[in-house]
Amino acid sequence: MKSNIFGAGNMKIFRDRSVLSPKYLPEILVARDQQIENIANVLRPVLSNGEPKNAFIYGKTGSGKTAVVRYVLRLLKEVTRKEFRNVNTIILNCKQVNSTSHIIFEIIKSIDQDIDIPRSGLSIGEYYTILWKVINKNQSIIITVFDEIDQLKDHNILYNLSRASENMNIENGLYIGIIGISNDLFFSEKLDPRVTSSLNKRDFVFPPYNIEQISQILNDRTELAFKEGVIDKEVVNQCSKIASQEDGDARKALALLDIAGEIAERNNQERITKKHVLLAHEELNKDCFFELVGSLPIQSKLMLLSIVQLIEELNDRITTGQVEVRYKELADRNNLRILGRSSVSRIIAEFDMLGIINAPVRSKGRFGKTRLISIDEKLDKFKEALYSDHRLIKD
Numbered sequence: 001m002k003s004n005i006f007g008a009g010n011m012k013i014f015r016d017r018s019v020l021s022p023k024y025l026p027e028i029l030v031a032r033d034q035q036i037e038n039i040a041n042v043l044r045p046v047l048s049n050g051e052p053k054n055a056f057i058y059g060k061t062g063s064g065k066t067a068v069v070r071y072v073l074r075l076l077k078e079v080t081r082k083e084f085r086n087v088n089t090i091i092l093n094c095k096q097v098n099s100t101s102h103i104i105f106e107i108i109k110s111i112d113q114d115i116d117i118p119r120s121g122l123s124i125g126e127y128y129t130i131l132w133k134v135i136n137k138n139q140s141i142i143i144t145v146f147d148e149i150d151q152l153k154d155h156n157i158l159y160n161l162s163r164a165s166e167n168m169n170i171e172n173g174l175y176i177g178i179i180g181i182s183n184d185l186f187f188s189e190k191l192d193p194r195v196t197s198s199l200n201k202r203d204f205v206f207p208p209y210n211i212e213q214i215s216q217i218l219n220d221r222t223e224l225a226f227k228e229g230v231i232d233k234e235v236v237n238q239c240s241k242i243a244s245q246e247d248g249d250a251r252k253a254l255a256l257l258d259i260a261g262e263i264a265e266r267n268n269q270e271r272i273t274k275k276h277v278l279l280a281h282e283e284l285n286k287d288c289f290f291e292l293v294g295s296l297p298i299q300s301k302l303m304l305l306s307i308v309q310l311i312e313e314l315n316d317r318i319t320t321g322q323v324e325v326r327y328k329e330l331a332d333r334n335n336l337r338i339l340g341r342s343s344v345s346r347i348i349a350e351f352d353m354l355g356i357i358n359a360p361v362r363s364k365g366r367f368g369k370t371r372l373i374s375i376d377e378k379l380d381k382f383k384e385a386l387y388s389d390h391r392l393i394k395d
Helices: 033-048 065-082 100-111 124-138 156-162 193-199 211-225 233-246 250-266 274-294 298-314 320-333 341-354 379-386
Strands: 055-058 087-093 141-147 176-182 202-205 361-363 369-373
Touching: 033 055, 033 065, 033 141, 033 176, 033 202, 055 065, 065 087, 065 141, 065 176, 087 100, 100 124, 100 141, 100 156, 156 176, 156 193, 211 233, 211 250, 233 250, 233 274, 250 274, 274 379, 298 320, 298 341, 298 379, 320 341, 320 369, 341 369
Parallel strands: 055 176, 055 202, 087 141, 141 176
Antiparallel strands: 361 369
């Protein structure tokens, strides 16, 4: 076996690969000026001892939602530190931390790392009591970010945190601001009206990046990521074009550039070319698509199969009503509980949000609205991914 399995002597492409990671936060965040300003306006009252506004941010994966929030919070911390204001910020990923006790535990620890408190084992009321005491003791203003907020198990925590000042749980002049981030445009509709009223939130939708914005992001990273002379403008343009045409996902554009560089490096080549980008696109697409479709719940897979079958049969765009009829047939055949019309509409909207299908809303005049559904990818690719789940009965 070779002793140099990593090819450490052949590092000709990358200078600092970490700047191509979605976790990397640049000193200046480009291509999201308006969105940065919107979130800054939500938090600006803190600088004059005011209450931060609550906000929900929606948008497709890779539209810069979390990056913008992280960037604004970093700038807020810098300003408040200089002005000796005690502002604590915390970002919680609700896919990982979604129970009320664990969320409160993380908030408490973000304020006071030295406090002795068990992660579990106390009642919810006891966790809240400790949280209020810690906030009052530290005279803290808290900005809590719920990333993937649609994964929350109990929405009551949003109500309790947003009303903490009003209910006099925390002292006058102390506040808890809430920012929710989600891919689900319809998440707010699932909240209890009391929660929605208590939040009194502002909603922002982040649009997908266009080709100019993606190019701006990539050009901002290339000088740091790659060694001099290994990449030219043509490669950046190719990555930007592919990502903008598919779903406007900046993460995908960065991944394309990253994998293209990896392919060039592992083949001991000194420059990244358009050919490497095309190979990277093929590699990335295969993995992402099958992983995405494979991770869908069984009901969503059945809905997607209904869409695929109808488009294949009719060779045309289809409507939500047609999908609902076919879905009911397939659900019955697969011995699954049949979901209602609102659930069918919601899942189709989620497919559109994820970029799996194209489903723009069209008016039918006095008959209301519907979606005209189409698919860009080859239908065989969908069927292969769907039927890899052996619970689905083939025709």
